Amino acid sequence: MLFVTGFAGKVVEQAIASYGKAHHLALPNIEYVLWAIIFGLVIANTVGIPEAFRAGVDTYDFWLKTGIVLQGARFLLGDILKLGGASLACVAIELALGIVLMTALGRSFKLKPKLISLLAIGSSVCGVSAIIAAKGAIDADDEDSSYAMAAILALGAVSLFAFPLIGRALGMSDHAYGLWAGLAVDNTAEAIAAGALYSDEAGRFAVLAKTARNATIGFVVLAYALYWIRQGQARAVGNKAAFLWDRFPKFVLGFIGVSALASVGIFSRSQTADIGNLSRWAFLFTFAGVGLRTNFAELRRQGWRPLAVGVIGECAIAIITLAVVLAAASRFAL
Amino acid sequence: MRISRDWWAVLAAAALLVLIKLGAVTRVPW
Numbered sequence: 001m002l003f004v005t006g007f008a009g010k011v012v013e014q015a016i017a018s019y020g021k022a023h024h025l026a027l028p029n030i031e032y033v034l035w036a037i038i039f040g041l042v043i044a045n046t047v048g049i050p051e052a053f054r055a056g057v058d059t060y061d062f063w064l065k066t067g068i069v070l071q072g073a074r075f076l077l078g079d080i081l082k083l084g085g086a087s088l089a090c091v092a093i094e095l096a097l098g099i100v101l102m103t104a105l106g107r108s109f110k111l112k113p114k115l116i117s118l119l120a121i122g123s124s125v126c127g128v129s130a131i132i133a134a135k136g137a138i139d140a141d142d143e144d145s146s147y148a149m150a151a152i153l154a155l156g157a158v159s160l161f162a163f164p165l166i167g168r169a170l171g172m173s174d175h176a177y178g179l180w181a182g183l184a185v186d187n188t189a190e191a192i193a194a195g196a197l198y199s200d201e202a203g204r205f206a207v208l209a210k211t212a213r214n215a216t217i218g219f220v221v222l223a224y225a226l227y228w229i230r231q232g233q234a235r236a237v238g239n240k241a242a243f244l245w246d247r248f249p250k251f252v253l254g255f256i257g258v259s260a261l262a263s264v265g266i267f268s269r270s271q272t273a274d275i276g277n278l279s280r281w282a283f284l285f286t287f288a289g290v291g292l293r294t295n296f297a298e299l300r301r302q303g304w305r306p307l308a309v310g311v312i313g314e315c316a317i318a319i320i321t322l323a324v325v326l327a328a329a330s331r332f333a334l
Numbered sequence: 335m336r337i338s339r340d341w342w343a344v345l346a347a348a349a350l351l352v353l354i355k356l357g358a359v360t361r362v363p364w
Contacts, residue, residue: 065343070350254344258351270361271354277362278350 001053002060005043006288009036033196033287037160040291049292060289061129064189065251067282071207072258073267073275086332087179091212094183094321095220098124102313109309114140114233117224118148119306123313125213125220127152127187133217133247137225139234147303151310154299156190156290159318163194166322167202174201176329182209183325184318189290192283203283215252218244 013032020027043049049057099120106116118140122131128149135145163185167177178195181202185191188210195206222243228234237243261267267275299307337345353359 062339062343062346065340066346066350069344069347073351250338250340251343254347257344258347261351267355274354274360274362275351277364278354278359280364281362 001049001056001292002063002285002288005039005292006032006036006284008039009033009288010284031197032284033193034160036284036287037193037291040288041157041294042291044292044294045296057289057292060189060286060293063282063285063289064192065249065254067279067286068188068192068207068211069251069254069258070275070279070282071204072255073262073272074204074279075208075259075262077256077259077263086328087209088212090179090183090321090324090328091209091216093324094213094317095124095216097320098313098317099220101316102309105309105313109305111306111309112144114138114228115144115147115306117228118144119151119309119313121220121224122148122152123186123310123317125217127156127190129188129214129249130217130221134221134224137221137234137237137243137247138228147306150299151306152186153190153294154307155310155314156185156187157294159185159314160190160194160197160290163318164197167198170322170326172326173329174199175205176325178202178205178207179209179328180322180325182206182211182213184314184321185210186314188214189286193287193290196283196287211252211255214249217249218247221247 010032012035016027019025102120102123103116106119111119117138118131118134121134122128131145131148131152134140159181163177163181167180172180177198178201181194181198182191182205185194185206191210192203192206196203222237222240225234225237225243229236262272350359
């Protein structure tokens with residue numbers, strides 16, 4: 001189902017482009033990314049996903065992670081280090097900002113304390129996977145975590161449409177826009193889709209910024225777990241190193257490993273192009289999955305307050321990170 | 335021992351890289 005939905009998106013993009021070319025029309029170029037997501041949204045929110053296909057659709061994050069590891073071939077370690085300074089500073093600012101802002105907002109909206117923690121972790125680090133990692137660590141209940149996930153996913157869906165428009169309106173470079181998308185969009189799949197919607201190059205930088213955020217997941221979750229243990233409301237953490245390793249996203253190691261192999265020149269130019277195309281196919285399945293697992297009726301059922309906190313917090317984070325990225329872009333010529 | 339989805343993704347990517355390096359997979363279309 002992921003393949004059919006994603007491939008349909010690719011076929012429609014190409015069909016529109018060739019129709020425009022044949023008839024000498026300047027049709028807007030709507031990327032396959034958006035078509036795949038729209039087709040997925042339509043299927044999930046009309047006929048629904050048949051039971052037989054659910055397990056297949058749930059593999060979307062496997063394709064996402066495989067795509068990210070393969071993307072490593074398109075980044076030389078030198079590039080990552082060169083990016084490092086400015087981009088990592090932006091990541092650090094975003095993390096602190098996400099936690100402080102979401103905590104303050106959650107308190108003023110009188111949300112439950114653990115829900116506030118989940119929203120703060122989800123918006124600062126990496127959306128759904130961070131919330132799932134944190135749920136067990138701080139003993140949050142299912143309702144709180146589905147609230148937090150719904151808020152993050154709803155905003156991710158909106159950002160897919162809003163971010164490219166804002167980026168174009170501001171005339172952002174691929175690098176600066178990709179960095180912004182990777183910092184401000186919380187869920188990894190949506191962040192990479194938002195980047196890819198702008199350009200291939202922007203998609204690469206979104207992967208890099210988002211991967212850097214993902215790498216911090218263990219530390220942020222550990223800090224929250226220790227806080228809730230002190231409050232006497234979470235199980236004690238035994239070995240901290242084992243806790244960190246357990247929650248560390250291992251595909252980040254794969255990404256760095258492949259990047260190291262590419263840096264020592266192990267792949268020829270044509271092999272790198274092939275690896276890049278394989279990663280595009282993997283992302284195509286991911287983008288179809290983003291649409292297919294977004295259920296508007298479920299999101300509506302979660303109520304308005306967590307969503308309100310999410311909307312206000314995410315908009316503020318998006319605006320401030322945009323300002324930070326624009327400042328970094330003008331200072332470091334990103 | 336259960337292998338997490340993260341590791342499966344790394345293994346899948348590694349297998350694809352080996353196939354590409356060996357020349358078993360070439361000219362991947364897009």
